[in-house]
Amino acid sequence: MTGDPRADFFFLPAWPPAGNAVFWVSLTIVVAGLLGELAFRWLRLPRVVGYATVGTIVSAFGAGIAGTQMNASLRLIVDLALALLLFEMGCRIKLRWLRTNPWLLATSLLESALTFALVLLALSWLGVGMRFALPAAAISMATSPAVVMRVASEMKASGQVTERLVLLSGLNTFYAVLASKFVVGWLHAEYSGSWTAAFAHPLYLLAGSAIVAAILAFAVAQLARRLDLRNENSTLLLLGMILLALAVTKMANLSTLLVPLLAGLILRNTTERPWIWPRHFGTAGGVLVLMLFVITGSVWSAQSLAAGAAAGLVLILARSVAKIAATVALSGPSGISMPKGLALGIAMTPVSGAALVMIAELQDLYPEYAAALTGIMFSVIAILELIGPIAVHFALRKVREDNIR
Numbered sequence: 001m002t003g004d005p006r007a008d009f010f011f012l013p014a015w016p017p018a019g020n021a022v023f024w025v026s027l028t029i030v031v032a033g034l035l036g037e038l039a040f041r042w043l044r045l046p047r048v049v050g051y052a053t054v055g056t057i058v059s060a061f062g063a064g065i066a067g068t069q070m071n072a073s074l075r076l077i078v079d080l081a082l083a084l085l086l087f088e089m090g091c092r093i094k095l096r097w098l099r100t101n102p103w104l105l106a107t108s109l110l111e112s113a114l115t116f117a118l119v120l121l122a123l124s125w126l127g128v129g130m131r132f133a134l135p136a137a138a139i140s141m142a143t144s145p146a147v148v149m150r151v152a153s154e155m156k157a158s159g160q161v162t163e164r165l166v167l168l169s170g171l172n173t174f175y176a177v178l179a180s181k182f183v184v185g186w187l188h189a190e191y192s193g194s195w196t197a198a199f200a201h202p203l204y205l206l207a208g209s210a211i212v213a214a215i216l217a218f219a220v221a222q223l224a225r226r227l228d229l230r231n232e233n234s235t236l237l238l239l240g241m242i243l244l245a246l247a248v249t250k251m252a253n254l255s256t257l258l259v260p261l262l263a264g265l266i267l268r269n270t271t272e273r274p275w276i277w278p279r280h281f282g283t284a285g286g287v288l289v290l291m292l293f294v295i296t297g298s299v300w301s302a303q304s305l306a307a308g309a310a311a312g313l314v315l316i317l318a319r320s321v322a323k324i325a326a327t328v329a330l331s332g333p334s335g336i337s338m339p340k341g342l343a344l345g346i347a348m349t350p351v352s353g354a355a356l357v358m359i360a361e362l363q364d365l366y367p368e369y370a371a372a373l374t375g376i377m378f379s380v381i382a383i384l385e386l387i388g389p390i391a392v393h394f395a396l397r398k399v400r401e402d403n404i405r
Contacts, residue, residue, distance in 0.1 A: 028054060029287065032294050046151045046389040048293045053386070055297020074295055075360065079250075081292035082353050083242050083260040084285045085149045089170050090264020097167065103334035104164065108171040111326035111348070112141045115172075115319050116179065122318035123376075126311055131190070132373050135183045135362060139377060140319050142176035143169040144352035144388060145261075146292060151392045159401035160336050165347050165392075168327075170261060173354055177257050180358050181205050184365060191366075208254045213262035216245040220267055239285070257354055293385070296353050300382030308375030315380055323348045340399050347395035350388025351381055 035050030043049075098105045119140045123133035148169045152162050185198030219241055227234045242260060249259045324345030331341025359377050 028058070028294055029290060032290055036290070040154075046154055046393050048147060048150050048389045049386060051290050051293035052297035052389075055294040056300065056382070056386070058294070059298040059300050059382075077288060077291050078295055078353055078357060078360075079246055079256045080243060081285075081288035082146060082257065082357065083246055084239075084288065085146050086170075086173070086257060087242060087260040087264040089145050089149050089166055090261045090266075091268045092163075092166050093170050093265055093268060095265070095269045101335060103330055104167065105171075107164075107327060107330045107334050108168050108175075110330060111168065111323050111345075112172045112175045114322040114326050115141050118318040118322040119315055122314050123311060126314055128311055128376070131187065132376070134186070135180060135373060136315060136376055138176055138179035138183050139355050139358050140176075140315060140351070140380075141179060142173045142351070142354050142358075143323075143348040144350035144354060144384075145169050145173055146289070146296075146353045147350035147388050147392060148347075150289060150293075151389050152396070155393065155396060155401075157396045157401040159399070161340050161344050161347065161399050162396060162401050164334075164336070164344055165396075168344070168348065170265075172348075173257060173261065176354070177255050177358065178202055178206065180362075181255075184362065187366060205255055205258070208252055209249070209258040210262055212245055212249055212252070212254060213259045214266055216241065216259070216263040217266035217270070220263070221271055257357055292353050296356055296381060297385050299356065299378045299385075301378075304375045304378045305382070308377070308379040311376045312379030312383065315376065316383060320345075320349060343395040343399045347392045349384060349391035351384040352388065355381055 032051045032054040035053055036047035037050070039045040039050035039053075040047045116137045120133050120137040123136060124130070128136075143165075148165055151157075152166065181202040182198065185195075185201045188201070189195045189198045220238065223234070223237065223241070227237070245259060245263070246256055249256050324342060327345035327348070328338055328341040331338050331344075334341075336344070355377065359374060362373065
Protein backbone atom coordinates (compact mmCIF):
# COMPACT_ATOMS: atom_id res chain seq x y z
CA MET A 1 0.00 0.00 0.00
CA THR A 2 1.39 3.42 -0.98
CA GLY A 3 0.47 6.93 0.03
CA ASP A 4 -0.97 7.70 -3.40
CA PRO A 5 -4.15 5.64 -4.04
CA ARG A 6 -3.69 6.04 -7.80
CA ALA A 7 -0.38 4.20 -7.67
CA ASP A 8 -2.12 1.09 -6.34
CA PHE A 9 -4.32 0.99 -9.45
CA PHE A 10 -1.56 1.61 -11.99
CA PHE A 11 -3.01 -1.12 -14.20
CA LEU A 12 -6.16 0.88 -14.98
CA PRO A 13 -6.21 2.96 -18.17
CA ALA A 14 -5.90 6.71 -18.09
CA TRP A 15 -9.15 8.67 -17.98
CA PRO A 16 -10.47 9.95 -20.25
CA PRO A 17 -9.13 7.22 -22.54
CA ALA A 18 -7.30 8.34 -25.67
CA GLY A 19 -8.17 6.30 -28.76
CA ASN A 20 -5.32 5.19 -30.99
CA ALA A 21 -5.30 5.00 -34.80
CA VAL A 22 -6.70 1.46 -34.82
CA PHE A 23 -9.64 2.55 -32.64
CA TRP A 24 -10.56 5.49 -34.89
CA VAL A 25 -10.20 3.52 -38.12
CA SER A 26 -12.31 0.68 -36.71
CA LEU A 27 -14.95 3.12 -35.47
CA THR A 28 -15.03 4.80 -38.89
CA ILE A 29 -15.56 1.46 -40.65
CA VAL A 30 -18.38 0.49 -38.26
CA VAL A 31 -20.19 3.84 -38.50
CA ALA A 32 -19.75 4.01 -42.29
CA GLY A 33 -21.06 0.47 -42.66
CA LEU A 34 -24.11 1.26 -40.51
CA LEU A 35 -24.88 4.51 -42.34
CA GLY A 36 -24.42 2.73 -45.66
CA GLU A 37 -26.99 0.10 -44.71
CA LEU A 38 -29.32 2.80 -43.40
CA ALA A 39 -29.10 4.68 -46.70
CA PHE A 40 -29.64 1.49 -48.71
CA ARG A 41 -32.42 -0.20 -46.72
CA TRP A 42 -34.42 2.74 -45.38
CA LEU A 43 -33.76 5.57 -47.82
CA ARG A 44 -33.32 3.42 -50.95
CA LEU A 45 -30.08 5.21 -51.77
CA PRO A 46 -26.68 3.75 -52.71
CA ARG A 47 -24.57 2.66 -49.75
CA VAL A 48 -21.76 4.96 -50.85
CA VAL A 49 -23.92 7.95 -49.83
CA GLY A 50 -23.70 6.69 -46.25
CA TYR A 51 -19.94 6.14 -46.55
CA ALA A 52 -19.39 9.65 -47.95
CA THR A 53 -21.59 11.13 -45.21
CA VAL A 54 -19.18 9.77 -42.60
CA GLY A 55 -16.33 11.50 -44.42
CA THR A 56 -18.36 14.72 -44.42
CA ILE A 57 -18.90 14.39 -40.66
CA VAL A 58 -15.21 13.70 -40.10
CA SER A 59 -14.34 16.85 -42.05
CA ALA A 60 -16.91 18.88 -40.07
CA PHE A 61 -14.89 18.07 -36.92
CA GLY A 62 -11.70 19.30 -38.58
CA ALA A 63 -10.19 15.87 -39.26
CA GLY A 64 -10.57 15.88 -43.06
CA ILE A 65 -7.86 16.30 -45.68
CA ALA A 66 -9.00 19.62 -47.19
CA GLY A 67 -6.10 22.00 -47.64
CA THR A 68 -3.51 19.32 -46.87
CA GLN A 69 -1.74 16.63 -48.82
CA MET A 70 -2.83 13.06 -48.24
CA ASN A 71 -0.40 11.17 -46.05
CA ALA A 72 1.17 7.96 -47.35
CA SER A 73 -1.31 5.66 -45.59
CA LEU A 74 -4.41 7.40 -46.95
CA ARG A 75 -2.88 7.63 -50.42
CA LEU A 76 -2.17 3.88 -50.39
CA ILE A 77 -5.81 3.13 -49.50
CA VAL A 78 -7.10 5.43 -52.26
CA ASP A 79 -4.68 4.07 -54.86
CA LEU A 80 -5.39 0.42 -54.10
CA ALA A 81 -9.18 0.83 -53.89
CA LEU A 82 -9.24 2.71 -57.20
CA ALA A 83 -6.92 0.13 -58.76
CA LEU A 84 -9.37 -2.66 -57.93
CA LEU A 85 -12.33 -0.72 -59.32
CA LEU A 86 -10.48 0.42 -62.45
CA PHE A 87 -9.17 -3.08 -63.12
CA GLU A 88 -12.71 -4.43 -62.77
CA MET A 89 -13.98 -1.64 -65.05
CA GLY A 90 -11.34 -2.40 -67.68
CA CYS A 91 -12.35 -6.05 -67.66
CA ARG A 92 -15.89 -5.01 -68.64
CA ILE A 93 -14.94 -2.85 -71.63
CA LYS A 94 -15.05 -4.53 -75.03
CA LEU A 95 -13.08 -2.52 -77.57
CA ARG A 96 -14.76 -4.52 -80.31
CA TRP A 97 -17.91 -2.61 -79.42
CA LEU A 98 -16.19 0.61 -80.58
CA ARG A 99 -15.41 -0.97 -83.95
CA THR A 100 -18.93 -2.25 -84.50
CA ASN A 101 -20.50 1.02 -83.28
CA PRO A 102 -18.07 3.91 -83.94
CA TRP A 103 -20.69 6.38 -82.71
CA LEU A 104 -19.82 5.25 -79.18
CA LEU A 105 -16.27 6.50 -79.68
CA ALA A 106 -17.69 9.70 -81.17
CA THR A 107 -19.91 10.13 -78.09
CA SER A 108 -16.92 9.58 -75.82
CA LEU A 109 -14.75 12.11 -77.64
CA LEU A 110 -17.55 14.68 -77.91
CA GLU A 111 -18.62 14.54 -74.26
CA SER A 112 -15.01 14.77 -73.03
CA ALA A 113 -14.04 17.60 -75.41
CA LEU A 114 -17.25 19.51 -74.72
CA THR A 115 -16.77 19.10 -70.96
CA PHE A 116 -13.22 20.44 -71.21
CA ALA A 117 -14.29 23.38 -73.38
CA LEU A 118 -17.37 24.44 -71.40
CA VAL A 119 -15.67 24.15 -68.01
CA LEU A 120 -12.69 26.15 -69.30
CA LEU A 121 -14.98 28.85 -70.72
CA ALA A 122 -17.14 28.99 -67.59
CA LEU A 123 -14.18 29.36 -65.22
CA SER A 124 -12.53 31.93 -67.50
CA TRP A 125 -15.82 33.89 -67.52
CA LEU A 126 -15.65 33.95 -63.71
CA GLY A 127 -12.15 35.39 -63.89
CA VAL A 128 -10.30 32.20 -62.87
CA GLY A 129 -6.77 32.30 -64.29
CA MET A 130 -5.81 29.95 -67.09
CA ARG A 131 -3.26 28.22 -64.85
CA PHE A 132 -6.13 27.04 -62.65
CA ALA A 133 -8.91 26.72 -65.23
CA LEU A 134 -6.93 24.35 -67.49
CA PRO A 135 -6.24 21.63 -64.87
CA ALA A 136 -9.77 21.97 -63.48
CA ALA A 137 -11.17 21.44 -67.00
CA ALA A 138 -8.91 18.43 -67.58
CA ILE A 139 -9.85 16.77 -64.27
CA SER A 140 -13.56 17.50 -64.85
CA MET A 141 -13.57 15.30 -67.95
CA ALA A 142 -13.46 12.15 -65.79
CA THR A 143 -16.59 10.45 -64.50
CA SER A 144 -15.84 8.74 -61.20
CA PRO A 145 -15.09 5.06 -61.95
CA ALA A 146 -15.42 4.31 -58.23
CA VAL A 147 -19.01 5.57 -57.99
CA VAL A 148 -20.07 4.06 -61.32
CA MET A 149 -18.70 0.59 -60.55
CA ARG A 150 -19.92 0.52 -56.96
CA VAL A 151 -23.47 1.74 -57.66
CA ALA A 152 -23.94 -0.37 -60.81
CA SER A 153 -22.67 -3.46 -59.00
CA GLU A 154 -24.83 -2.80 -55.94
CA MET A 155 -27.91 -2.41 -58.13
CA LYS A 156 -26.96 -5.44 -60.23
CA ALA A 157 -27.63 -3.20 -63.22
CA SER A 158 -27.11 -4.29 -66.80
CA GLY A 159 -28.33 -3.01 -70.12
CA GLN A 160 -27.56 -0.41 -72.74
CA VAL A 161 -27.17 2.55 -70.40
CA THR A 162 -25.13 0.65 -67.81
CA GLU A 163 -22.70 -0.79 -70.36
CA ARG A 164 -22.28 2.59 -72.07
CA LEU A 165 -21.79 4.26 -68.71
CA VAL A 166 -18.94 1.87 -67.84
CA LEU A 167 -17.39 2.31 -71.29
CA LEU A 168 -17.61 6.12 -71.36
CA SER A 169 -16.40 6.43 -67.75
CA GLY A 170 -13.35 4.31 -68.52
CA LEU A 171 -12.55 6.28 -71.67
CA ASN A 172 -13.03 9.74 -70.16
CA THR A 173 -10.86 8.79 -67.17
CA PHE A 174 -8.17 7.82 -69.68
CA TYR A 175 -8.55 11.16 -71.49
CA ALA A 176 -8.55 13.12 -68.24
CA VAL A 177 -5.31 11.56 -66.99
CA LEU A 178 -3.55 12.29 -70.30
CA ALA A 179 -4.98 15.82 -70.48
CA SER A 180 -3.91 16.56 -66.90
CA LYS A 181 -0.37 15.43 -67.72
CA PHE A 182 -0.26 17.70 -70.77
CA VAL A 183 -1.37 20.51 -68.46
CA VAL A 184 1.40 19.60 -66.00
CA GLY A 185 3.86 19.71 -68.91
CA TRP A 186 2.55 23.14 -69.88
CA LEU A 187 2.93 24.33 -66.28
CA HIS A 188 6.49 23.01 -66.22
CA ALA A 189 7.22 24.95 -69.40
CA GLU A 190 5.69 28.07 -67.85
CA TYR A 191 7.87 27.76 -64.77
CA SER A 192 11.10 26.52 -66.38
CA GLY A 193 10.88 27.76 -69.96
CA SER A 194 11.44 24.24 -71.39
CA TRP A 195 8.76 22.68 -73.58
CA THR A 196 10.41 19.25 -73.69
CA ALA A 197 8.51 17.98 -70.65
CA ALA A 198 5.20 19.23 -72.06
CA PHE A 199 5.32 16.40 -74.61
CA ALA A 200 7.82 13.94 -73.10
CA HIS A 201 5.94 13.53 -69.80
CA PRO A 202 2.57 12.37 -71.25
CA LEU A 203 4.33 10.11 -73.76
CA TYR A 204 6.45 8.51 -71.03
CA LEU A 205 3.36 8.16 -68.85
CA LEU A 206 1.32 6.44 -71.58
CA ALA A 207 4.11 4.16 -72.82
CA GLY A 208 5.34 3.21 -69.35
CA SER A 209 1.84 2.62 -67.97
CA ALA A 210 0.96 0.47 -71.00
CA ILE A 211 4.06 -1.70 -70.46
CA VAL A 212 3.36 -2.26 -66.74
CA ALA A 213 -0.33 -2.89 -67.54
CA ALA A 214 0.56 -5.46 -70.22
CA ILE A 215 2.84 -7.30 -67.78
CA LEU A 216 0.11 -7.35 -65.13
CA ALA A 217 -2.50 -8.56 -67.63
CA PHE A 218 -0.16 -11.31 -68.86
CA ALA A 219 0.57 -12.43 -65.29
CA VAL A 220 -3.14 -12.56 -64.41
CA ALA A 221 -3.93 -14.50 -67.61
CA GLN A 222 -1.22 -17.05 -66.79
CA LEU A 223 -2.49 -17.35 -63.23
CA ALA A 224 -6.04 -17.88 -64.47
CA ARG A 225 -4.96 -20.88 -66.53
CA ARG A 226 -3.91 -22.69 -63.37
CA LEU A 227 -6.22 -21.36 -60.65
CA ASP A 228 -9.87 -20.44 -60.23
CA LEU A 229 -9.66 -16.70 -59.58
CA ARG A 230 -13.09 -16.70 -57.96
CA ASN A 231 -11.97 -18.51 -54.81
CA GLU A 232 -10.70 -16.58 -51.78
CA ASN A 233 -7.04 -17.60 -51.89
CA SER A 234 -6.69 -16.78 -55.58
CA THR A 235 -8.44 -13.45 -55.05
CA LEU A 236 -5.90 -12.54 -52.36
CA LEU A 237 -3.12 -13.54 -54.74
CA LEU A 238 -4.62 -11.28 -57.39
CA LEU A 239 -4.82 -8.44 -54.85
CA GLY A 240 -1.13 -8.93 -54.14
CA MET A 241 -0.29 -8.80 -57.85
CA ILE A 242 -2.21 -5.55 -58.29
CA LEU A 243 -0.51 -4.08 -55.22
CA LEU A 244 2.89 -5.09 -56.61
CA ALA A 245 2.04 -3.49 -59.96
CA LEU A 246 1.02 -0.31 -58.10
CA ALA A 247 4.32 -0.28 -56.21
CA VAL A 248 6.25 -0.58 -59.49
CA THR A 249 4.03 2.14 -60.98
CA LYS A 250 4.82 4.57 -58.17
CA MET A 251 8.53 3.73 -58.27
CA ALA A 252 8.57 4.55 -62.00
CA ASN A 253 6.46 7.74 -61.58
CA LEU A 254 3.71 6.35 -63.79
CA SER A 255 -0.06 6.70 -63.44
CA THR A 256 -1.76 4.69 -60.71
CA LEU A 257 -5.03 5.30 -62.59
CA LEU A 258 -3.94 4.22 -66.07
CA VAL A 259 -2.09 1.02 -65.14
CA PRO A 260 -5.04 -0.93 -63.62
CA LEU A 261 -7.50 0.42 -66.21
CA LEU A 262 -5.26 -0.54 -69.13
CA ALA A 263 -4.45 -3.91 -67.53
CA GLY A 264 -8.15 -4.76 -67.33
CA LEU A 265 -8.67 -3.57 -70.92
CA ILE A 266 -5.78 -5.66 -72.22
CA LEU A 267 -6.92 -8.72 -70.29
CA ARG A 268 -10.52 -8.41 -71.51
CA ASN A 269 -9.63 -7.82 -75.15
CA THR A 270 -6.79 -10.31 -75.64
CA THR A 271 -8.59 -13.36 -74.23
CA GLU A 272 -11.93 -14.92 -75.08
CA ARG A 273 -12.94 -16.00 -71.60
CA PRO A 274 -15.28 -13.81 -69.51
CA TRP A 275 -13.52 -12.39 -66.47
CA ILE A 276 -15.69 -12.62 -63.36
CA TRP A 277 -14.45 -11.63 -59.92
CA PRO A 278 -16.06 -11.51 -56.48
CA ARG A 279 -17.56 -8.01 -56.18
CA HIS A 280 -14.69 -5.58 -55.58
CA PHE A 281 -12.45 -8.63 -54.96
CA GLY A 282 -14.19 -9.82 -51.82
CA THR A 283 -14.12 -8.57 -48.24
CA ALA A 284 -10.67 -6.98 -48.37
CA GLY A 285 -11.59 -4.99 -51.45
CA GLY A 286 -14.95 -4.04 -49.93
CA VAL A 287 -13.24 -2.49 -46.89
CA LEU A 288 -10.85 -0.56 -49.15
CA VAL A 289 -13.74 0.77 -51.24
CA LEU A 290 -15.62 1.83 -48.09
CA MET A 291 -12.55 3.72 -46.85
CA LEU A 292 -12.08 5.30 -50.28
CA PHE A 293 -15.49 6.97 -50.09
CA VAL A 294 -14.95 8.06 -46.48
CA ILE A 295 -11.61 9.64 -47.42
CA THR A 296 -13.03 11.31 -50.53
CA GLY A 297 -16.00 12.60 -48.55
CA SER A 298 -13.65 14.31 -46.09
CA VAL A 299 -12.00 16.68 -48.59
CA TRP A 300 -14.13 19.72 -47.79
CA SER A 301 -13.65 22.41 -45.19
CA ALA A 302 -15.38 25.70 -44.46
CA GLN A 303 -12.36 27.51 -45.90
CA SER A 304 -12.32 25.52 -49.16
CA LEU A 305 -16.06 25.96 -49.63
CA ALA A 306 -15.82 29.68 -48.98
CA ALA A 307 -12.95 30.01 -51.43
CA GLY A 308 -14.23 27.80 -54.21
CA ALA A 309 -17.93 27.03 -53.83
CA ALA A 310 -19.14 29.64 -56.34
CA ALA A 311 -16.67 28.56 -59.02
CA GLY A 312 -17.33 24.93 -58.11
CA LEU A 313 -21.08 25.28 -58.67
CA VAL A 314 -20.51 26.93 -62.05
CA LEU A 315 -18.09 24.11 -62.95
CA ILE A 316 -20.67 21.47 -61.98
CA LEU A 317 -23.35 23.18 -64.09
CA ALA A 318 -21.09 23.54 -67.15
CA ARG A 319 -19.88 19.96 -66.80
CA SER A 320 -23.40 18.56 -66.49
CA VAL A 321 -24.65 20.53 -69.50
CA ALA A 322 -21.72 19.28 -71.60
CA LYS A 323 -22.15 15.61 -70.76
CA ILE A 324 -25.93 15.61 -71.14
CA ALA A 325 -25.81 17.60 -74.39
CA ALA A 326 -23.27 15.19 -75.93
CA THR A 327 -25.03 11.97 -74.93
CA VAL A 328 -28.45 13.28 -76.01
CA ALA A 329 -27.15 14.69 -79.31
CA LEU A 330 -25.56 11.37 -80.34
CA SER A 331 -28.11 9.05 -78.73
CA GLY A 332 -29.89 8.32 -82.02
CA PRO A 333 -26.80 7.58 -84.17
CA SER A 334 -25.27 5.45 -81.38
CA GLY A 335 -28.39 3.28 -81.15
CA ILE A 336 -30.32 4.36 -78.05
CA SER A 337 -33.42 6.49 -77.50
CA MET A 338 -33.20 10.13 -76.43
CA PRO A 339 -34.52 9.37 -72.90
CA LYS A 340 -31.75 6.80 -72.49
CA GLY A 341 -29.24 9.34 -73.80
CA LEU A 342 -30.49 11.78 -71.17
CA ALA A 343 -30.22 9.13 -68.45
CA LEU A 344 -26.67 8.33 -69.60
CA GLY A 345 -25.66 11.98 -69.35
CA ILE A 346 -27.16 12.28 -65.85
CA ALA A 347 -25.40 9.08 -64.75
CA MET A 348 -22.05 10.63 -65.72
CA THR A 349 -22.39 13.24 -62.95
CA PRO A 350 -20.06 11.71 -60.27
CA VAL A 351 -16.62 13.12 -59.51
CA SER A 352 -14.72 11.30 -56.80
CA GLY A 353 -11.51 9.40 -56.09
CA ALA A 354 -9.90 9.63 -59.54
CA ALA A 355 -10.14 13.44 -59.41
CA LEU A 356 -8.66 13.39 -55.91
CA VAL A 357 -5.66 11.38 -57.17
CA MET A 358 -5.06 13.78 -60.07
CA ILE A 359 -5.17 16.73 -57.67
CA ALA A 360 -2.78 14.91 -55.30
CA GLU A 361 -0.33 14.37 -58.17
CA LEU A 362 -0.42 18.12 -58.88
CA GLN A 363 0.18 18.79 -55.19
CA ASP A 364 3.25 16.55 -55.26
CA LEU A 365 4.75 18.54 -58.15
CA TYR A 366 3.58 22.11 -57.41
CA PRO A 367 2.28 22.34 -53.81
CA GLU A 368 1.82 26.13 -53.72
CA TYR A 369 0.12 26.22 -57.12
CA ALA A 370 -2.18 23.26 -56.32
CA ALA A 371 -3.25 24.89 -53.04
CA ALA A 372 -5.10 27.57 -55.01
CA LEU A 373 -6.78 24.95 -57.22
CA THR A 374 -8.02 22.76 -54.37
CA GLY A 375 -10.60 25.33 -53.22
CA ILE A 376 -12.51 24.86 -56.47
CA MET A 377 -11.98 21.14 -56.98
CA PHE A 378 -12.51 20.11 -53.35
CA SER A 379 -15.83 21.98 -53.40
CA VAL A 380 -16.81 20.05 -56.55
CA ILE A 381 -15.80 16.71 -55.04
CA ALA A 382 -17.57 17.46 -51.74
CA ILE A 383 -20.84 18.24 -53.53
CA LEU A 384 -20.75 15.51 -56.15
CA GLU A 385 -19.53 12.84 -53.73
CA LEU A 386 -23.05 12.97 -52.25
CA ILE A 387 -25.10 13.94 -55.33
CA GLY A 388 -23.24 11.79 -57.87
CA PRO A 389 -24.23 8.33 -56.56
CA ILE A 390 -27.85 9.47 -56.26
CA ALA A 391 -27.75 10.68 -59.88
CA VAL A 392 -26.44 7.31 -61.10
CA HIS A 393 -29.05 5.46 -59.03
CA PHE A 394 -31.86 7.70 -60.32
CA ALA A 395 -30.79 7.45 -63.97
CA LEU A 396 -30.44 3.66 -64.01
CA ARG A 397 -33.79 3.22 -62.28
CA LYS A 398 -35.47 5.65 -64.64
CA VAL A 399 -34.57 3.58 -67.71
CA ARG A 400 -35.44 0.33 -65.90
CA GLU A 401 -32.15 -1.44 -66.48
CA ASP A 402 -32.28 -5.21 -65.93
CA ASN A 403 -31.91 -6.73 -62.46
CA ILE A 404 -32.14 -3.47 -60.52
CA ARG A 405 -33.31 -4.08 -56.97
